[in-house]
Amino acid sequence: MFKKILIANRGEIALRVIHACRELGIATVAVHSTADSDSLHVTYADEGICIGPPQSTDSYLNLNAVISAAEITGADAVHPGYGFLAEKAHFAEVLAECGLSWIGPKPETIRLMGDKAKARQMAIKAGVPVLMGSEEPLDDLTEALELASRVGYPVILKAAAGGGGRGMRIVQHEEEFEHQYSTAANEATAAFGDGSIYLEKYLVEPRHIEFQIFGDRYGNVIHLGERECSIQRRHQKLLEESPSPALTPALRAEMGAAAVQLAKAVGYENAGTIEFLLDVDDSFYFMEMNTRIQVEHPVTEMVMGVDLVKMQIQVAQGEALKIEGGFVPRGHAIECRVNAEDPENFRPSPGKIITFHPPGGPGVRVDTHAYEHYVIPPFYDSMIAKLIVHDADRDAAIARMSRALDHFVIEGVKTSIPLHRGILQDPAFQAGQVSTRFMERYLAKKPDGAN
Ligand code: MV4
Numbered sequence: 001m002f003k004k005i006l007i008a009n010r011g012e013i014a015l016r017v018i019h020a021c022r023e024l025g026i027a028t029v030a031v032h033s034t035a036d037s038d039s040l041h042v043t044y045a046d047e048g049i050c051i052g053p054p055q056s057t058d059s060y061l062n063l064n065a066v067i068s069a070a071e072i073t074g075a076d077a078v079h080p081g082y083g084f085l086a087e088k089a090h091f092a093e094v095l096a097e098c099g100l101s102w103i104g105p106k107p108e109t110i111r112l113m114g115d116k117a118k119a120r121q122m123a124i125k126a127g128v129p130v131l132m133g134s135e136e137p138l139d140d141l142t143e144a145l146e147l148a149s150r151v152g153y154p155v156i157l158k159a160a161a162g163g164g165g166r167g168m169r170i171v172q173h174e175e176e177f178e179h180q181y182s183t184a185a186n187e188a189t190a191a192f193g194d195g196s197i198y199l200e201k202y203l204v205e206p207r208h209i210e211f212q213i214f215g216d217r218y219g220n221v222i223h224l225g226e227r228e229c230s231i232q233r234r235h236q237k238l239l240e241e242s243p244s245p246a247l248t249p250a251l252r253a254e255m256g257a258a259a260v261q262l263a264k265a266v267g268y269e270n271a272g273t274i275e276f277l278l279d280v281d282d283s284f285y286f287m288e289m290n291t292r293i294q295v296e297h298p299v300t301e302m303v304m305g306v307d308l309v310k311m312q313i314q315v316a317q318g319e320a321l322k323i324e325g326g327f328v329p330r331g332h333a334i335e336c337r338v339n340a341e342d343p344e345n346f347r348p349s350p351g352k353i354i355t356f357h358p359p360g361g362p363g364v365r366v367d368t369h370a371y372e373h374y375v376i377p378p379f380y381d382s383m384i385a386k387l388i389v390h391d392a393d394r395d396a397a398i399a400r401m402s403r404a405l406d407h408f409v410i411e412g413v414k415t416s417i418p419l420h421r422g423i424l425q426d427p428a429f430q431a432g433q434v435s436t437r438f439m440e441r442y443l444a445k446k447p448d449g450a451n
Contacts, residue, residue, distance in 0.1 A: 001317055002026050002077045006070045007041065009081030010060060012367045012386060013295075014041035017079045020309035021380045032068055033059035035377040046074055054379045060084045063091045070100055077101035077316060079309075083381070086292040087114055087130065103316040105215075105270045105291045112266060113289040117160035117198040123286040125263035129256045131277070131285045133200035138181075145177055147199055147343060156185040161192035163236025163288050170202055172370040205435045206277035208232070209244050209284070212258035212300045215268040216315045223256040224304050225329050227296055230434040231423065234344065236451065239293045239423060240296040241334045242303045245432025255284050256291075262286065271297075271312050295337065295386070296330070298367060302333035302390035331390055332397040334407065336340070336420040338385040340376050344420040349351060350378040354412030359404040363390040363397075366408075376413060384415070394432065398424055422446060 006029040007017045014030060018041065030045035034055035042048040049069045052059035058067065061084055071080055078095055080103070089105075089111040092102040106109070113119045115152050117137045134153045137160055141155040148155045148171065151451045157180060159167025169184040170176050189195035195328040214225040228244035231235050241253070259274040273290040297308050304327050315321060340349045352375045358366040368385035370376070376384060389404055393395040402424050405417055421427055426442060 002313065004029060004046075004073065004075045004321050005077045005079055005103070006031065006066070006073065006075035007045070007079050007081065007133070008060070008066045008085050009079075009083070010036050010039060010041060010380065011383070013081035013293075014039075015044060015055060015369050016367055017081060017309055018044050020307060020313060023307075024310060024313060026313070029075050029123070031060070031069050033379070037399045040371065040374075040376070043305060049073060054337060054377065056380065061093060063088070065230040067094060067098055067100070070083075070095075070097065075100065075102055077313075079103040079312070080152070080292070082295055089114065089289075100249045101316055104271070104432055105268060105272060109266055109268060113291050114163070115160050115161075116163050116288055117196060119289055120198065120286070122230050122266055123262055124249045126262045127288045128262045129284060131203065134198045137196040137198050141178060141181055144181055144199060145174070148177055149174065151199070151201045154204070156200050156202040157181060157197050158200065159184065159188035159192060159194070160196035160198060161188060161194040167191060168199075169259055195362070199228050200350045202341045203277050203279055205287075205437050206279055207244070207246055207435050208275065208296075209246070209255070209278050210273045210275040210290075211256055212310060213263045213268065213272050214261050214308075214321060215263055215270065215272070217269050217318060218320050219267075220321045220323060221260050221263045221324055222321060222327070222425065223259050223266060224300050224306065224308075224327055225253065226255065228297055230432065230436050231312070231429075231438050232436065233439045233443075237337065239334065239396070239420065240299055241332065241394070242299040243329060243332065244278075245434075251284075258284075262289070270315055289313065295353065295383070296335055298386060299333040301424065302363075302365065302388060303329045303331060305330065325422055331392050332394045333388060333390045334397050334401050335386055335388045336401065337383050338408070338410070338420075339382040339414065339416045340384045340413045341416055342414045343416055348378065348382045349414040350376040350382070351413050352376075353384075353410060355409055355412075357409040358385070359387070359407035361404075363381075363400055364404050367391070368445050370410075384410075384413075385428070386414055387420075398430065 004027040028045040030048045031051045051065040085091045089107040092107040157169040169180045208229045215221040231239040275287040276284045356372040365388040370384045389400040
């Protein structure tokens with residue numbers, strides 16, 4: 001059993017992990033940059049240790065500094081949160097060499113699923129549907145052109161080392177293929193040091209639906225339902241909900257079984273997410289797997305009545321998943337990501353928070369590291385809070401979220417709260433008619449951003 005966990009992260013997720021550790025009776029070590037000395041994750045942890053200057057490459061991404069902090073403080077395990085070192089297979093390997101436990105999937109699984117072309121191959125092998133496209137990375141223009149015409153335009157070129165929207169190129173017509181192909185390969189080499197690209201049929205207006213999966217070291221794998229994540233802008237999610245208004249119980253069962261099948265095929269341990277694209281005709285296709293706890297995990301926690309971070313720690317300690325009785329979804333949950341940014345142009349709005357009154361009441365949860373007089377440093381992500389609500393059904397959850405947003409007072413910095421208010425009032429959103437194109441359409445209708 002773990003006695004002390006080092007949290008290799010900052011912000012709300014570092015606090016979230018501290019809450020889980022405290023409830024399990026496990027001591028915590030916070031690491032922080034010099035810009036985060038006054039951060040709540042440092043205050044709430046049992047110990048805090050500075051690991052470097054503000055730039056994350058010199059602190060939160062500096063694996064030597066993080067591992068030294070774990071050794072100095074006598075931690076026996078590391079929780080990476082999301083972002084930073086969460087999907088760095090090498091970091092997990094070095095921890096093992098130092099005799100430290102890693103709260104996450106096996107390094108080889110992280111590496112395998114981090115290669116998006118290999119992940120696609122694994123999905124094919126596991127019998128999980130993928131879009132028409134290449135089974136191997138493309139290595140020759142003529143061959144790629146031939147494949148594209150067989151698949152039919154539009155097609156999408158994706159970097160194997162990309163993911164989450166990085167390193168993608170859409171090709172509408174054959175005439176632009178050669179240009180897009182060489183641009184994609186060059187960009188992938190420049191950005192990732194790996195020019196491998198693969199090709200898929202491009203779906204014009206899908207939904208992004210992801211399944212929460214969980215595995216233990218005894219081969220048990222379960223899914224905990226899905227999250228509807230179609231409301232994004234520039235591949236940054238803004239609002240997520242569970243369940244998806246698009247899924248029938250039958251489709252959920254089918255997609256959930258596919259997700260579990262793939263996770264089992266790769267021997268998955270700990271928390272993970274299988275992302276699907278859902279087409280307008282209800283056909284679904286594997287897109288990517290994320291080998292970490294995600295920002296939007298609370299909507300699953302609210303609907304399923306579980307603590308995913310505690311579960312992560314328990315399975316990393318060698319406990320078996322508790323699956324007797326199964327997991328029964330209840331009601332509907334929505335999460336709004338509150339970013340310190342200008343809702344008109346989405347530019348970051350760091351600085352000092354003058355007033356901070358989070359909402360409360362039944363079915364309202366606020367995951368945040370912010371507080372009155374907190375100074376948001378300019379070096380990191382602009383997300384300062386996650387507002388999550390739960391209620392009996394989708395309409396009730398929307399009403400509860402609208403009320404909670406109205407009662408969330410933040411002064412001193414600009415936030416995305418007005419944008420969320422606007423989204424919740426949108427007729428298409430209220431009808432559950434969302435797709436990856438939703439924000440594009442919404443912002444075209446409301447050029448002022450919201451209100
Ligand atoms: C796609 C797609 C359509 N067809 N692949 C974006 C993030 C990365 N995980 C893959 N992405 C997409 N892949 C095919 N074959 C559309 C997207 C996509 C998208 C996906 C989810 C949420 C928002 C999106 C916005 C634009 C494009």
